[in-house]
Amino acid sequence: MVTPSSKIGQGAARRRFWLAMVGFVMALTLLPFSYKVERRLETAVHIRGGESEKVDLELAQRFQSPYAHRLILVISGIPEPDSAEGAEALGFLTSSLRSVPGVSGAVSSVDWPDPLFTGDNGGALIIVGLDPHGEAVEALVPTLRAKADWMQGKLRAQYPKIKLEITGETPINFDIRKVSADDVRHAEERAMPVTLLLLLLAFGTLVAALLPLGVGVLSISMAMGASALLSYHLHLSILVQNLATMLGLGLGIDYALLMVSRFREALADGCDPGCAADLAAVQAGRTLIVSATTVAIGFSALLFVPISELRSIGIAGLLVTLLSVMLCTFILPWVLGLLGYRIDAGRLRLPGKRIKKRDTLCAPSQRWARWGGIVTRRPWTALLVAGIPLLILAFQARKIAIGVPDRGSLPATAQSAQALDTLQSMGRSGIVNSLRVVLELPSQSSTLSPSGWLAVSRLTKHFQSDPRAEEVLSLPTLSGMSDTPDGVDSAPEAIRKNFLSTDGQATLIELLPAAKLSPTDQIRWVREVRSSDVAAITGVPGAVLRVGGIPALNADYDSVVKERLPKVIVGVVVGSLLALLLGLHSLFAAIKAILLNLLSVGASFGALVLVFQQGHGSKLLGLGGATGAVFPIVPILSFAIVFGLSMDYEVFLVARILEERRRGLPETSAVIEGLARTAKLITSAAAIMIAVFIAFTIGSFLVVKMLGFTLAVAVFIDATVVRMVVGPALLQLAGDWNWWPYGLHGAPIIAEKELIPEAKHYGD
Known part of the structure; x- marks a missing residue:
């Protein structure tokens, strides 16, 4: 039976050159725009129909308030504002701020003698209005910080202890942009060497290792370029660059890993390079399309949430997924055909061990075959020993408290966070919130x-x-x-x-x-x-x-997420079930995959509650203690991403077992052989993805730390306990029910000769 995914793989095999040219043209079109993405993305959150956004718009337009957008200059180290010296200093500061282009007003106790402008324990503040019709308000932050440094220098001789700090919603958003960009850069610096090392250990050759890494980097750059173009028409969040990098390194490498592994396996089986590239395009391409479809379903669900952050991430996720598949099915087979046997160039030599020429990731592993034998001989024992701890961990997820953590999202080193601490010590932090x-x-x-x-x-x-x-x-x-x-x-x-x-x-x-x-x-x-x-x-x-105001925005965000989360879960589950039915042609296998995914998601949420919300081991992640709550964006986003990523390994494993069954192996032998042939691939892909997610967990942006941790735990649990123990045990217990109701002949796994009968005659 030829399925749509098989036809796509077949088409890719027969049109390698032209598809590669299409891919190169797309890459050349999008790459120049990738350098603009950071300044095109927004830190402000837009909630369609949200009351908080309506009030902000009303204050700017109907009220024409000069303080609809504002920041706070926090002042310490000057005389009391009601003294002549203090009033003179405040007058200088206020008049200097008013002279800055884009500032719509500045008011202090000199203009309005209200207790608001003086701290309980000394100090003072100036409210600075920003003109929303002039220069972009966020772009004024570095200008005003430079102005504050200049004013501080002017008054330093007279008041040696003077300190001027800037905080407020706009400076906080500016610092979020900076922290986010720094986190992405540092995460790439951490993840790239580790990823290359893992690929070298997986493939044993430098050329084979560099190809997936190149696909990952290219998919990130193209997704960034596409996001920059879309930002001219849509509100796209600053989180796009974090997620695009996370998923590009994880998903892009994941998909390329499978394609390169299939190509090397075909070479090891005696195929010439052209034939091997075609077989890889069909075999891996078919699996990638089913897997990418389930991933895309998760991100598509985010498009129906009326929050700019989540819609942005949905768009970024779809872009990375589609571009990763395109690169792996359009360009990579052509490159593999050109490389041919040179794919094994730069062979890695380890002390006391040399990797065999035909030692591919898809070659059967005796170690994993023995493990598969243990699981299939005692499926109930394996199921209970592995499943019960996961259920206990998943049970912790019921305690999740969705809200805004007391610590906030910024690190304590951010300038706006430090100024907010000073404002809080003055008893005036409420002016920001x-x-x-x-x-x-x-x-x-x-x-x-x-x-x-x-x-x-x-x-x-x-x-x-x-x-x-x-x-x-x-x-x-x-x-x-x-x-x-x-x-x-x-x-x-x-x-x-x-x-x-x-x-x-x-x-x-x-x-x-x-x-x-x-x-x-x-x-x-x-x-x-x-x-x-x-x-x-x-x-x-x-x-x-x-x-x-900020609390109202948080309330709107919280309400929308809690109202949409059940709908997103149902949509993703139903969509994934349909995609698996079309891809695997087995209702039982599809339902089993959904249940195992829910187990992985639940366990990762339980770990999130224990480590972040309750603070167990939080210091290992650089946290000062328990956060007390989980950002609303984390559960809904984690579910959408994890559900798709976890499906990768299920599709890899089950698709291979189906192949073995179609070749005539009995159920138990097929499970063992499928596990033996995919375990190295799955664990290698998972190790790379975990390394990428951990690189973001080490960062400073709390939202991204939570997300990276949840994804890393989910992938670890899914690729080890779930797919290597629980999944095979269930397959063994189910027997022929695994392929119900269509049976083996309804499965989309077909012999390669049915797809590319002339494959042996293809040249490079």
């Missing part, structure tokens, strides 16, 4: 009317009575909580514009959370505010409120 509450009165109502003013005052007092609010900022607080809005005119115009919409119908109330309030508590507070009975509090029927 404020809840921005927009109160909108009914049509034709005005905030400055007697009834409107009373409504805003009531809501302000309601929030002031909440112990979670360190401070409440609103129009009434500007006027000293006066019964009338007369005092508002005394506030600076820029401040008034920040709190009052141009039509006068809406007003902003900022809630600064107490320092002791954790990110999870802030999310809970956002939800309580949103569910408030506004009409009852304000006494105005028809009044509504919307909540923005």
Whole structure:
């Protein structure tokens, strides 16, 4: 039976040259754009339809607030702001900041004598507005940091202990971009040598080892170039470069490893190079297409989540997967045909051992054959001994707490994180994580009317009575909580514009959370505010409120992930089941693969809970202790990626066992032979992927550390315990049920002569 994947492999074999040319043209088109990707990607998170994003847009457009985008200059080492010297220093700093192009305003206690601008234990702060219509706000961060260094130098002689630091949402996003780029570079520096060493040990020759590494690097560069092009039309997250590098090195090398192994196996069996390249294109290409389809299904599910980060990663994952398959099926067979027997050039010589000429990854391993014999003789024992610990570990996943970790995502060495710590010691960190509450009165109502003013005052007092609010900022607080809005005119115009919409119908109330309030508590507070009975509090029927700010963004993110995660799981499981049915033509094998994948995912989530959330062994990963929660992005993203990657090894193993069964081996012998022929390939591919993921786990970006750890654990468990013990044991116990309902003759594994009858006549 010829399946679509077989036809593709057959077509690739017969059109090697032209497909290679297509691949080269695509590579040459995309590679120049890869250098632009870092500055094209975004750090800001966009949640389609999210209330927090609507509030941000409303403040910038409807309010025309000069402080809709802002950062905080944290000042220490100067006299008290209420002294003449302190006021003079603040005046110099404020006027200097206002002169920077792109700064829409700067306000301190000199302009607005509010306790907000002075620390509990000394120090001061200046709120700096950034013009969203001018230069990109994030690009202003290095300019303002340079300006801060200049101002600090100017005042150093007068105030030797002066220190100026910058923090806020925009600087944090800027530092996230920098940390992310540094992590990618360092991960590549760590992973590349280890990957090359593992490939050398796997193949025993330099040329064979360099080919998969080249495919991995090329797939990364092409995916980056494609992402840069797409970024002109879509919001793409900075996480794209992390994920593209992770998956390109892992998945691209994984696929190329199989193709090169099949080629060397065919050469070892006596095929000429042209025939061997064709057979590799058919045999490996068929398996790669089934495997890539299941991986692509996982990433496709992310496209239906209305969060820019997850959609971006879905796009990046699809690009890396498709490009890796394209490189392996279009270009690699042609390159292999050209290389021919030179694939074994640069043979590795180990002390006391020389790798045999025909020692390929797909050659049967006596060691793994003996292991397969042990598993098939005692399948129940193997199943229980290996399965029970995994179930216990997976059971820990029920304790997962999805939320925002107390530690945040940035390392303590980041400039914005250090400034935030200083701000927190001043008791003013709430200005960064404020809840921005927009109160909108009914049509034709005005905030400055007697009834409107009373409504805003009531809501302000309601929030002031909440112990979670360190401070409440609103129009009434500007006027000293006066019964009338007369005092508002005394506030600076820029401040008034920040709190009052141009039509006068809406007003902003900022809630600064107490320092002791954790990110999870802030999310809970956002939800309580949103569910408030506004009409009852304000006494105005028809009044509504919307909540923005970082805590509101986190709340929106958390809600969307928790609402979409079950749908993503169902979509990925059903899609993978259908893909496996088409690829393996066995309902039993497909269901077994799904269940084993769920076991791998569950066990990796359990390890994530134990190490990160609860802190067991966290110091080994460079963490200061337990995070207390897991970022919402990690479970949904890990599931989508792990489910696809884990399927690779299942397809590799089962496809080979099917081949052996089609050749007439009985079930037990086929399981042993399939395991003996694929175990080295699977463990080598897994070792490379684990090395790549660990390289990212060592990085500084907490989200990526969590993701790299989860993926590394999942691949390790899947490639060892699950595929080498649990899977073969189940295959042995199932017997002929493995191929139900179609039987062996319904399987897509066919003799190569049926696909390429003239293969022996192909030249290079």
